[in-house]
Amino acid sequence: MNLLLEAIAWIFDPANWTGAGSIPERIMQHLAISATVLVIASLIALPIGMFVGHTGRGKDGAVTVSGGLRALPTLGLLTLLGLSIGIGLQAPIIALVVLALPPLLAGAYAGLESVDRRTVDAARAMGMRERQVIGKVELPLGMPIIVGGIRSATLQIVATATLAAYIADDGLGRFIFAGLKTRDYAEMLGGSILVILLALAIDGLFAIIQRLVVPAGVRATRTRELRSRPTRPRAVVGQPITEGNRE
Amino acid sequence: MNWLWSNLDLVGELTLTHLALSVPAIILSFVISVPIGWVAHRYQWSRGVLLALCGLLYAIPSLALLIALPVVTGLRTTNPINLVIALTLYGIAVIVRTAADAFDAVEPDVRQSATAIGYSPAGRFWGVELPLAGPVLLSGLRVVIVSTVSLATIGAVIGVQSLGSLFTDGLQRNIQAEIVTGIVLTMALAIGLDWASVAIGRLLMPWWRPSAAVRRRTLERVERVDAA
Amino acid sequence: MNSAGKGRLLALAAVAVGATVALAGCASGDPLDSGSGTDDASSDTIVVGSQDYYSNEIIAEIYAQALEANGFTVETQPRIGQREVYIPEIEAGEIDVFPEYTGNLLQYYVPDTTATTSDDVYAELETALPEGLRVLDQSPATDQDSYNVTKEFSEANGVTSLADLAKVTTPLTLGGNSELETRPYGPTGLKEVYGVEVGFTPIEDSGGPLTIKALEDGQVQLVNIYSANPAISTSDLVTLEDPEGLFLASNVVPVVSEKVTDEMADVINTVSKALTAEDLVALNALSVDEQQSADQIAKDWLAEKSLF
Numbered sequence: 001m002n003l004l005l006e007a008i009a010w011i012f013d014p015a016n017w018t019g020a021g022s023i024p025e026r027i028m029q030h031l032a033i034s035a036t037v038l039v040i041a042s043l044i045a046l047p048i049g050m051f052v053g054h055t056g057r058g059k060d061g062a063v064t065v066s067g068g069l070r071a072l073p074t075l076g077l078l079t080l081l082g083l084s085i086g087i088g089l090q091a092p093i094i095a096l097v098v099l100a101l102p103p104l105l106a107g108a109y110a111g112l113e114s115v116d117r118r119t120v121d122a123a124r125a126m127g128m129r130e131r132q133v134i135g136k137v138e139l140p141l142g143m144p145i146i147v148g149g150i151r152s153a154t155l156q157i158v159a160t161a162t163l164a165a166y167i168a169d170d171g172l173g174r175f176i177f178a179g180l181k182t183r184d185y186a187e188m189l190g191g192s193i194l195v196i197l198l199a200l201a202i203d204g205l206f207a208i209i210q211r212l213v214v215p216a217g218v219r220a221t222r223t224r225e226l227r228s229r230p231t232r233p234r235a236v237v238g239q240p241i242t243e244g245n246r247e
Numbered sequence: 248m249n250w251l252w253s254n255l256d257l258v259g260e261l262t263l264t265h266l267a268l269s270v271p272a273i274i275l276s277f278v279i280s281v282p283i284g285w286v287a288h289r290y291q292w293s294r295g296v297l298l299a300l301c302g303l304l305y306a307i308p309s310l311a312l313l314i315a316l317p318v319v320t321g322l323r324t325t326n327p328i329n330l331v332i333a334l335t336l337y338g339i340a341v342i343v344r345t346a347a348d349a350f351d352a353v354e355p356d357v358r359q360s361a362t363a364i365g366y367s368p369a370g371r372f373w374g375v376e377l378p379l380a381g382p383v384l385l386s387g388l389r390v391v392i393v394s395t396v397s398l399a400t401i402g403a404v405i406g407v408q409s410l411g412s413l414f415t416d417g418l419q420r421n422i423q424a425e426i427v428t429g430i431v432l433t434m435a436l437a438i439g440l441d442w443a444s445v446a447i448g449r450l451l452m453p454w455w456r457p458s459a460a461v462r463r464r465t466l467e468r469v470e471r472v473d474a475a
Numbered sequence: 476m477n478s479a480g481k482g483r484l485l486a487l488a489a490v491a492v493g494a495t496v497a498l499a500g501c502a503s504g505d506p507l508d509s510g511s512g513t514d515d516a517s518s519d520t521i522v523v524g525s526q527d528y529y530s531n532e533i534i535a536e537i538y539a540q541a542l543e544a545n546g547f548t549v550e551t552q553p554r555i556g557q558r559e560v561y562i563p564e565i566e567a568g569e570i571d572v573f574p575e576y577t578g579n580l581l582q583y584y585v586p587d588t589t590a591t592t593s594d595d596v597y598a599e600l601e602t603a604l605p606e607g608l609r610v611l612d613q614s615p616a617t618d619q620d621s622y623n624v625t626k627e628f629s630e631a632n633g634v635t636s637l638a639d640l641a642k643v644t645t646p647l648t649l650g651g652n653s654e655l656e657t658r659p660y661g662p663t664g665l666k667e668v669y670g671v672e673v674g675f676t677p678i679e680d681s682g683g684p685l686t687i688k689a690l691e692d693g694q695v696q697l698v699n700i701y702s703a704n705p706a707i708s709t710s711d712l713v714t715l716e717d718p719e720g721l722f723l724a725s726n727v728v729p730v731v732s733e734k735v736t737d738e739m740a741d742v743i744n745t746v747s748k749a750l751t752a753e754d755l756v757a758l759n760a761l762s763v764d765e766q767q768s769a770d771q772i773a774k775d776w777l778a779e780k781s782l783f
Contacts, residue, residue: 003318063463071393071437073400076430079414083423086688087650087678159308166404167685169677174653176310177679180405181654183559189318192311199306250766257768325560406527406556416554420529420763421684 007189016190021174027198030171033164034157037093041100041153046146049108053142054134062109066102074099074160082167092164099160100153107149111142143213151206158199172198250424258413262432264327265410269399272331273440276338276395277388283339284346285372298344305340309333309401325406334399338391345387345465349380382455385448386465389441396437400429410436521734524552524561524570528681529769530618530703530759534574534727534750536773541746542572544783547739553769558583566605571732572743575610578619578723580730587659591720593617597728604730611729611740614747616755618703619725620660621714622649625690629713636716640671640697650689651699653677660721668719673697687712703752705760727755742783749780 010016016023052058074095081091115138123137139146165173175191178184251258287297316322316329323329353376361375400411413429416422445457521542525535532553539549552570555561562583564570577596581588584603590596597613604610622637629635632643640647655661656675665671678686682700687710690698700707700714707714727750729743754776761772777783 059463067393068434070390071397071434073397073411073414073430073433075400075404075411076414076426076433079418080423080426080430083418083421083426083684086692087676087685087694155306159306159311162308162310163401163404166679173310174677176314178653178656178677180314181557181652181679182657188314192308192314195308195311196306196315199308200303203302203306253766253768253771256770323560323563325556406560408554412527412554415527416529418680418685419683420766422763422766424766 003185003189006186007193010186010190011193023194026172026174027194030158030161030173030195030198033089033093033096033171034154034161037096037100037157037161038150038154040093041097041104041157042150044097045101045104046108049105049149050112050134050139052105053109053112054130054138056113059109062105066105069098069102072098075163075166078163078167087167087169089164089168089170091167092161092170096157096160096164100157103149103152103156105149107146107152111145111149112138113142114145115141140215143215144210147206147210147213151203151210154206155199155203158202159195162195250422251428254425258428258432261408261410261412262436264408265396265399265433265436268327268330268402268407268409269334269396269436270440272334272338272399273388273392273395275331275335276342276391277384279335280339280342280346280387281377281384284343285350285376287343287347288350294347298347301340301343304336309337309398310404312336313402313405313407327402327407330399330402330407330409334395337398338395341391341394342384342387345390346380346384349383349387350376352383353379378452381448381452382458382461383465385444385452385455386462388444389462390465392440392444393437396440397433400433520548520550521571521739522550522552522569523572524555524565525574526558526561527554527556529762530701530755531574532769533758533762533772534755535572536769537746537750537776538572538574538729538743540773540777541742541783542739544777545738545742547742565608565730565732568607568732568734571734572739573730575728575730576618576725577610577613577728578725580610580728581723582658588723591723593724593726596724597726600728607733608730611731611735612744612747613726613728614750616703616727616747616750616752617725618701618727618755620655620699620722621702621707621717622697623690623700623707623712623714624697626711626713628696634715635713636718637665637669637671637721638718640665640715641669645696646674647671647697648674648676648695649697649699650676650678650686650695652679652681655699660723664721668721682706703755703759705756705763708756709760709764746782749782 011023049062052062077098078091078095081094085091112134119141120133120137123133128136161171162173162176164171165177172191172195175187175194179186179188179191283297287294312333313329314324316333317324317326320329320332357375357379358371361371366374399409400414402409403411403413403415410429410433413425413432417425417429448455448457523535523539523542525532535551535553539551542549555564555570558579561570561573565573577593577600581590581596581600581603584605585599588596588599590599593613597610600610624634632639634640634643649655649662649665651661656677658664662673662675665673676689676695678689678695678698680686682698682704684706686695686698686700687706689695690712691710697715700712702714706712727747729747731740731743735743758772758776761767761775762769
């Protein structure tokens with residue numbers, strides 16, 4: 001536990017808060033790479049996920065792809081990319097984007113799919129175009145779940161961005177690697193504590209956002225009612241979760 | 248490909264080491280999570296706390312946890328037991344959520360019928376609730392299998408041997424085949440263990456058929472895309 | 476259904492617990508485990524360890540095969556991380572023979588040492604080692620830190636030694652493992668000894684392909700590469716001379732425990748004597764370029780030198 005005190009002392013040491021490679025600089029780098037990755041991954045995954053969620057097409061494909069990507073070890077991808085691209089941020093960014101795709105994809109399709117089909121049918125009956133159905137009905141109602149996917153992806157990115165320091169001079173991971181190599185365990189543990197705190201802070205922030213994006217009209221009755229069964233059968237309709245138990 | 252043929256021994260050995268790290272973690276996290284999930288399901292007051300704790304656990308970066316754990320356990324950083332503990336903790340964070348859902352999904356009518364025909368609370372758990380929760384539990388386990396096997400490679404960065412060592416060594420020696428071998432084997436192990444778990448599931452639950460929908464729902468739940 | 480289900484579940488529980496115990500046993504009885512690895516080995520088994528560095532693994536393999544050829548029982552524990560991990564294990568008597576490098580090992584025990592020549596370093600190292608450990612004869616083979624530039628850079632700026640760097644007007648950045656930043660021969664040493672100001676970029680592959688690529692791409696101008704790295708010649712790099720002795724000489728040297736007898740020491744000393752600096756570069760090239768395993772490289776080298 002002595003080491004823990006040393007690590008905390010390291011975090012509060014004013015010398016670590018100024019100059020090149022200071023704690024604030026590393027935190028900003030960590031946030032910058034995480035944000036970049038999140039934007040790129042969202043641009044790829046959210047439209048695809050929304051298409052799947054809206055049309056109900058390609059759901060099994062989406063599950064297979066995200067399952068496969070989950071099994072892909074990030075460190076392996078990072079070293080492989082590092083060998084071909086070299087040092088710098090490119091290799092870690094690509095590896096982290098791949099890591100962030102599954103939760104974003106899942107959030108987007110589950111979000112749109114969660115919207116009661118009766119509501120969607122009603123929107124169509126009112127004469128809304130498909131684009132309006134998505135933009136004015138499915139997106140707002142599915143937003144909490146989509147944000148949930150973004151939250152999960154962000155958390156994984158922030159946590160794994162520590163590995164970026166293996167290939168690039170960037171982020172909070174630097175403290176971990178530098179400490180590991182120079183036997184400065186206070187620095188190593190101090191760096192780890194900072195990453196944990198950053199991840200928890202971001203997670204807390206998202207928990208708040210996730211509550212705020214629930215449309216006012218459904219706030220009172222959210223939870224199970226959100227997921228009532230679709231009224232019309234769809235091409236690849238999923239069985240409600242209780243089904244497996246009834247047999 | 249030269250590399251692969253002259254290093255088959257090493258590859259085999261690391262594959263076994265990798266199994267020895269991930270399989271205990273997977274089994275331990277399952278065995279520990281089921282009772283916790285049941286408590287979260289049974290006692291509403293504990294649910295929020297337990298699930299929030301698991302969420303926190305999930306938010307801790309793996310590299311950071313691997314370095315922070317030895318401070319608590321008193322073991323050396325490179326001791327593989329640290330890695331097994333870390334992997335177990337992540338597994339628990341994932342399965343507890345699914346386990347609570349799994350028990351929730353057992354219909355109250357069924358539970359009451361079981362009580363009515365004379366099941367004791369313990370008998371009802373083993374004879375009714377657990378088997379009925381089985382399929383969803385298994386789908387949670389399958390998610391954990393894949394993420395644990397993949398996560399175990401991280402240990403290589405701090406000197407715990409696993410298939411991840413092929414990544415760090417391949418980087419040092421500039422051998423892409425070595426890294427690719429590591430990636431392919433890690434994914435193959437994940438898929439192999441996944442099949443094994445399905446086979447065991449069929450054996451223990453003859454009435455059960457793998458359902459894409461349940462698997463998908465579990466993935467969504469694990470990714471915490473739920474509005475909860 | 477009730478009793479059948481229960482039986483199945485009990486079976487599952489039994490299998491799960493059994494498998495966990497068995498695998499946990501596996502994990503802790505694993506040769507890589509620091510705790511209990513050698514306890515069950517018979518007392519006359521010599522354990523040869525190596526760093527998580529391909530070149531070191533080759534040397535360890537050579538020691539191990541030479542000892543085996545002379546009738547000793549040997550167990551190898553390859554790739555045990557870096558110095559901070561394996562030194563405590565050697566000190567605890569878990570490992571009996573370990574290939575080391577005189578300069579780097581001396582700096583581990585005496586961080587502010589002033590010795591730089593090969594003989595001075597070796598002499599100081601002999602006294603610096605803790606009780607129960609000793610070094611055998613050092614080998615002529617060296618694998619020490621060295622600063623390298625590209626051939627183009629060397630020609631364009633007329634730089635062949637570290638002293639020449641002072642007249643280079645463009646900003647210089649040094650690339651190397653993160654620990655280099657705080658080592659006596661790092662940026663601070665360059666400034667104090669040669670009056671050269673450099674920036675620093677950490678690259679964590681110990682002078683491997685990332686470091687060389689960064690140098691070739693101009694992300695850094697100066698890199699730390701171990702002198703036995705074959706890439707120095709294959710990538711056309713120029714190793715800068717070190718007239719003021721900034722770097723410590725670092726010869727290959729075996730660190731051994733008390734379990735190593737004089738007969739074993741003789742075997743290892745014969746090997747050390749035969750291993751030249753050129754040999755070591757060639758062996759490393761077989762590992763990196765031909766992708767051969769350490770085991771194979773060691774076997775071929777012993778045969779080529781007609782040792783044992």
